[in-house]
Amino acid sequence: MVDLPERPDALQTPRVGVDEWVAAHEERVGRRTGLPGLIERGWNWLPPFGKLAVCVVPAALLPLLMSEENLARYAVYTLFYALMGLGLNIVVGFSGLLDLGYIAFVGFGAYGYGILASTQFGNHWQAELAIPVVTVATAILGLLVGLPSRRLVGDYLAIVTLFFGQAFVVFVNNANRISFPHFGHVDLTGGANGLANIDPLNLFGYHVSSTRQYYYVALIAFALLVSALYFANESRTGRAWRALREDPLAAESMTIPVNRLKLMAFAFGAGVAGFTGAIYGSFQTGAFPGDYDVGLLITIYAVVILGGTGSLAGVALGAIIINCAPELLRSQHDASLLFYGVILVTILAKVRPWRLCAAFLAALVGFGFAVHAIADAAWPRLTAGHAQASGFLKGPIEAWVLLPRHPVKIADFAYVILIAAILLVTQLHGWRRLAVLVPTLYLAAMVWENLLVGQTAGATRLILLGALLVALMNARPQGLLGTARVEIV
């Protein structure tokens, strides 16, 4: 006996990739109350272009509120991440192909634009001509990479494309030394020095040069791309892609041309990547081999996965989180605020009822002071260091956290113990979890102050990114805005 959906026409709309039962079940169980529920229902009630407008219109006002530098750091890079994420979303989100060479297409776009519009060859093409050429060229490259890969399933495709990405980096790193049979020696990519002096965009005679102008260019490109992808996803091809993602074998037996669709997804994704790469390269006024390596690839994957594969709004949300959180971590003071703030908010939101929450916080504070007092009495060296924090955080931290005079070795051991403690916490439940959480959080604060805060611009951000990916996959494999899928056996 199947519960019929309430709307009689609901069964008419094809919903490939959504299990009807799961959708209905989630609707019943996942209905939220209060403010989050209101926002969720309001969001779902909006028509697609209303959603786009809700995102884009406030974003268009941002340059009025921010300085040029902040705009570049927070807003422009977020938009570029979102643009790159949109292309990856076609390949990974819509059609479910694991393309680990994606970032090479972005790099190809940037280098291609650099070759057409920089001092390297003395070409200075207009952007309205150069960008389509680069986009099409990248799409063709995507097609070529896809050709040998179309026979590959899942993970084989991943490894071939990963190697392709590596090959791209090796190639651009060394292409200044290649001699071609007919043309002789040509310095194509500037080798390890990269292509500097890429022209700013020159659109129909209008020079885009300031950060603000680039922001608007990227925002318009984002709006156009999202609209185009929305229609692509709702089209026949989009439905076929989703069918392919869900079950290639079933799709093929339904006469869906699987190989052609795979190639199309590859070419489309590569085209978007080339388009983004061209704008990105001109914004950065250069293209360098190291920029298009695994680091950026994982970042863009994090954008798509965090937001929820296959969801356009998810890509935007993922880009905001993935770009802005590490940017905040760049400054030590903001990083500390963010660190303690996130812990505090999580405790307040997750520990219920409020009496328990208050007791927990009291226990945490008390535990810290107790440990500090004992250490102060027994081994004064353990508390003789100074906090790197400034402002109002400095006093409380020095009074509460253990700051050894020579933190290096102790902090290294504390880091390893902290990881073990966090893993232990995930295995416990109920009061045991809370009890172990108290020393764990204290240890986390100690590791943060002694080890992590000094590296916020480098290793710390990436460690947190990696941990975030693992934690998110464990907690919500479908991403923040994605829909859960059920494997039907």
Added chain:
Amino acid sequence: MNWSLFFDLTVSGLTLGSLYALIALGYSMVYGILKLLNFAHGDVYMIGAFMGWFALHGLGGPISPDVGAWIVTALMFLAAMAGCGVLGVVIERFAYRPLRDAPRIAPLISALGVSFFLQNSALLLFGAAFRDYDSFDLIGVRTRHVGNVYLATPQILTVIGAIVLMIALTLVVARTTVGKAMRATSFDREAAAMMGIDVDRVISFTFFIGSALAGAAGVMFGLVFGQIYHYMGFIAGLKGFTAAVIGGIGSIPGAMLGGLAVGLLESYATGYLPQGSTFQNLYVFAVLIAVILVRPSGLLGRAAIQKV
């Protein structure tokens, strides 16, 4: 033809190939049993190299070790293998096991996250500088002449060590109960579970063995090439996986063959092909593509029959 160059390249190719084969075994076993591409495997190998280094320096350092040099070397291997084995089990337990029934992409992303985490933790804890094994001080600079071929002690140790480990692995898989359970689990996990095999434990054991082999490879790399650094796992992992795919993923002899093939190929490419030392990875890549196109299931792999 310059035979001396040829033999030198062959020796270095075999050394490199042994390392790749050990890494490829871990990839292949995990893939065979879980159908999971364990991206963190290369970083486990890197951690193994560092564990060996710490064992070496914990025992007094390469110049004046507390016990005999060969005992130190053995203890380095032991420490790295045990440590990496435990690390592999922990990674599986916390990053992959909760995702066993999730869509295929979720554990892959989780593996990428683990890889990122391990790499940057190593950067944080060990620093960005290269660390030196000083294996010449430890086990001697004596090179042996066989005809006009030079063999350095660490190279001999690596090749023999890899062969011993592979024979041991083959015996474990072919002769023991747990090996039988591993084969059954990789053949059909659900059916194995129904036959009373503790699948979780078998998978943990697989991760332990695979990671221990990677740890041994890490120590070997340190002994042969001297320098280790936090980023060494990535490219080695990539080569190891290439080796596994070329040999036929899921097949243990295939991983060995693939590893040796990739190592020799890389070595000969460096010596003979134009600009080989720069573009060796591209040559390996080209061969990978060719093998996949001609024999998608690898040299020794059996084509999977898909049942619907």
